[in-house]
Amino acid sequence: MNLIDNTPSALTGVNDSLLSEIADRLGEFAQTGQSASIDLRSLPMSDADREDLKERLGHGEVMVKLDVAGLSEIWETSFAGVWWIRHFGGDDQIAAEEINIVSVPDILHAHQADARAAASRLSKIIQEERHHG
Amino acid sequence: MTDLLDFARGPALQFSLAVFVFGVVWRLVSLLFMPRLKDKSVKRSGAKPALIAAVAEFFRRMLPKPEFAKRTRFTTINGWVFHVGLTIIILAFAPHVLFFKSLTGLTWPALPNIVIFAVGGVTVVSLILALSHRLSSPVLKLISTLDDYVTWIVTITPVLTGLAAASHVGLRYETLLAIHILSICALFVWFPFGKLMHGFLVFLTRGEMGAQLNRRGIEL
Amino acid sequence: MAEPKTLGQMLEARGISRRAFLKYTSYLASSMALGSVAAKAMAENLASARRQSVIWLSFQECTGCTESFTRSVSPTLEELIFDFISLDYHHTLQAASGEAAEEARHIAMRENKGKYVVVVDGSIPTKLDGAYSTIAGISNLQMLEETVKDAAAVIAVGTCAAYGGIPAAAPNPTGAVGVDQLVTDKAIINIPGCPPIPEAMTGTISYILSFGKLPELDHLKRPIAYFGDNIHDRCYRRPFYERGLFAKSFDDEGARKGWCLYEVGCKGPITYNACATLKWNGGISFPIQSGHGCLGCSEPNFWDKGGFYKPLPAPIRDIGKVAAGAAVAGAAAGVVSAAVGRAKKKSAMKEGKS
Numbered sequence: 001m002n003l004i005d006n007t008p009s010a011l012t013g014v015n016d017s018l019l020s021e022i023a024d025r026l027g028e029f030a031q032t033g034q035s036a037s038i039d040l041r042s043l044p045m046s047d048a049d050r051e052d053l054k055e056r057l058g059h060g061e062v063m064v065k066l067d068v069a070g071l072s073e074i075w076e077t078s079f080a081g082v083w084w085i086r087h088f089g090g091d092d093q094i095a096a097e098e099i100n101i102v103s104v105p106d107i108l109h110a111h112q113a114d115a116r117a118a119a120s121r122l123s124k125i126i127q128e129e130r131h132h133g
Numbered sequence: 134m135t136d137l138l139d140f141a142r143g144p145a146l147q148f149s150l151a152v153f154v155f156g157v158v159w160r161l162v163s164l165l166f167m168p169r170l171k172d173k174s175v176k177r178s179g180a181k182p183a184l185i186a187a188v189a190e191f192f193r194r195m196l197p198k199p200e201f202a203k204r205t206r207f208t209t210i211n212g213w214v215f216h217v218g219l220t221i222i223i224l225a226f227a228p229h230v231l232f233f234k235s236l237t238g239l240t241w242p243a244l245p246n247i248v249i250f251a252v253g254g255v256t257v258v259s260l261i262l263a264l265s266h267r268l269s270s271p272v273l274k275l276i277s278t279l280d281d282y283v284t285w286i287v288t289i290t291p292v293l294t295g296l297a298a299a300s301h302v303g304l305r306y307e308t309l310l311a312i313h314i315l316s317i318c319a320l321f322v323w324f325p326f327g328k329l330m331h332g333f334l335v336f337l338t339r340g341e342m343g344a345q346l347n348r349r350g351i352e353l
Numbered sequence: 354m355a356e357p358k359t360l361g362q363m364l365e366a367r368g369i370s371r372r373a374f375l376k377y378t379s380y381l382a383s384s385m386a387l388g389s390v391a392a393k394a395m396a397e398n399l400a401s402a403r404r405q406s407v408i409w410l411s412f413q414e415c416t417g418c419t420e421s422f423t424r425s426v427s428p429t430l431e432e433l434i435f436d437f438i439s440l441d442y443h444h445t446l447q448a449a450s451g452e453a454a455e456e457a458r459h460i461a462m463r464e465n466k467g468k469y470v471v472v473v474d475g476s477i478p479t480k481l482d483g484a485y486s487t488i489a490g491i492s493n494l495q496m497l498e499e500t501v502k503d504a505a506a507v508i509a510v511g512t513c514a515a516y517g518g519i520p521a522a523a524p525n526p527t528g529a530v531g532v533d534q535l536v537t538d539k540a541i542i543n544i545p546g547c548p549p550i551p552e553a554m555t556g557t558i559s560y561i562l563s564f565g566k567l568p569e570l571d572h573l574k575r576p577i578a579y580f581g582d583n584i585h586d587r588c589y590r591r592p593f594y595e596r597g598l599f600a601k602s603f604d605d606e607g608a609r610k611g612w613c614l615y616e617v618g619c620k621g622p623i624t625y626n627a628c629a630t631l632k633w634n635g636g637i638s639f640p641i642q643s644g645h646g647c648l649g650c651s652e653p654n655f656w657d658k659g660g661f662y663k664p665l666p667a668p669i670r671d672i673g674k675v676a677a678g679a680a681v682a683g684a685a686a687g688v689v690s691a692a693v694g695r696a697k698k699k700s701a702m703k704e705g706k707s
Contacts (some may be wrong), residue, residue: 037390041630042383042630044587046589066376068372068376069369069377078675094636095636100389103702107376109377110370111370111371113365114370124646138623138659139654139657139669142658146672147672150676150679151679152673153678154679155686156683157683158683159682159683159686159688160687162684162688163691164687166692167689167691167693168695215684227616228664228666229666230664231615231616231665232668235664235666235668236672236673243597244596244597246595301469305583306583306585306623307622
């Protein structure tokens with residue numbers, strides 16, 4: 001099927017202001033530790049804008065793939081502390097996409113509750129193994 | 134449940150346009166059939182045909198005589214500015230073209246919004262200057278009637294509300310648009326009965342004047 | 354009875370991690386423009402919330418709203434909403450039927466008295482005491498009254514439940530009205546649209562669940578997070594409007610180039626919804642992107658605004674006939690005034706002569 005995509009493919013110029021916003025927030029984070037996030041999905045960005053921003057921010061040292069309620073991709077851009085977070089929903093559509101300015105994105109931390117559940121599961125496994133062993 | 138915009142686009146426009154058409158036709162017909170004294174004088178030799186003289190006079194009065202040019206410079210220029218401005222806004226703004234198309238079936242190209250905004254701004258300033266001139270000139274002030282001020286208000290209000298609506302400032306767009314349409318309804322209702330009627334009468338008054346002067350051999 | 358489990362505990366047992374909560378709330382917070390700080394708080398609150406009992410009442414409707422709601426379910430992220438709510442009654446989706454179904458409704462009402470949320474889709478007919486639509490032997494009017502009585506809040510989903518919708522279109526034969534014209538003593542949220550955007554429904558429910566309060570609403574009781582923006586203001590075709598580049602018909606050069614659809618009747622400038630930003634079907638497209646003007650389906654009376662293809666500046670009533678009538682009347686009045694003038698002149702001349 002060949003759908004005509006009417007979305008303007010040209011750059012809209014939103015990235016220039018976006019980049020200076022990121023720079024400001026990163027500067028603040030470096031000084032005070034104040035984290036920030038910028039929601040990309042709610043901005044009127046064209047596909048070309050998104051690609052352009054991706055290219056300009058680049059890839060850094062960390063690249064994470066998450067398998068949690070569908071896939072997610074997180075990578076640190078070539079600027080330390082600036083993370084690109086992309087959550088996929090059903091049908092591999094992007095459900096949420098944001099820039100986080102933080103040392104580690106929240107979703108990467110193991111939650112205490114999950115750790116508790118994991119601890120009890122693990123001890124149960126060990127018990128069962130001992131029992132069978 | 135009907136909102137302000139539905140009211141403006143519906144009953145208000147329908148009623149005000151009906152009043153407008155009725156009033157204009159009434160005034161024109163009654164004027165044209167008015168009893169007139171026959172000019173029994175003999176036509177001057179060398180006088181032009183009446184129609185040509187009428188049309189010529191209409192255009193001649195678009196500019197002042199050179200001897201008055203300096204004294205009337207402001208009114209001439211300012212008058213031209215807001216008349217041309219209003220014409221551009223009314224006829225060349227895309228939504229207005231659609232309005233006329235829906236009424237008449239005729240359509241023509243529109244100008245980009247940025248041009249209309251600029252013209253709108255100039256027109257508002259020009260209309261304000263016109264009013265301040267009226268208020269600051271003792272003679273003008275003395276001969277001004279309520280009609281002049283009402284006419285000024287119903288003229289500038291659609292321009293201001295239109296600029297607000299087109300730029301989405303102040304209220305929600307649907308409310309601004311409704312207020313804009315209602316302000317035009319007010320203009321339509323006032324038009325035939327106030328000084329705005331010159332939009333039609335100017336052709337008759339200048340033409341008649343031209344024909345009469347020509348017949349008597351007066352050269353201007 | 355043991356203390357009911359929190360959503361966190363419940364889903365933990367099924368191996369759903371807190372990361373899933375956070376991902377879900379990031380997705381919702383983004384759709385509501387709340388930011389990632391709110392997403393984190395939402396995730397924590399949601400995990401400690403109890404599962405919400407929901408009673409879904411379908412009245413004069415087409416099931417399009419339910420279709421849209423279930424379209425938020427691809428087998429991954431978006432389906433989490435069905436873990437957060439307990440859909441205790443829904444004609445179309447529940448397995449039980451007949452008396453068993455009605456019994457489920459009554460049980461839910463009894464056990465969650467004062468706490469359950471009622472979702473309504475479809476308008477309620479009021480003429481002939483509501484006889485135009487009945488379920489299980491009672492009118493929709495009675496069922497709404499009975500069910501809403503002990504509800505914590507009512508969510509009117511779709512334009513029919515919110516404002517009467519298509520069934521209320523002129524001449525409104527059944528006397529159809531929206532929920533808020535009948536229910537006056539409960540918190541009501543309208544999520545209009547024909548159908549509403551799935552995220553607007555699930556997001557609002559999740560918001561209530563995690564914050565225990567209603568989201569901020571506009572004057573038409575719509576969540577501002579989803580209905581605060583004007584379609585025209587957020588439309589990617591807006592630059593064409595500003596430059597005066599319009600499609601004049603659906604198959605002309607302008608239409609092919611994706612120019613503004615204002616002239617072919619787009620109601621974007623008077624419509625508030627999230628279509629231009631969230632879009633549909635997982636963000637693939639929305640009507641304007643697909644080449645059709647906005648119908649204004651999230652606004653009251655959208656079907657009676659003079660026609661989907663009539664541009665906004667066009668009058669919605671017939672002007673031609675009225676204007677023609679006014680012209681004839683004006684001409685007649687003009688002739689009469691002139692005749693009166695002539696008669697006066699004649700008598701004046703006579704007087705002058707005598």
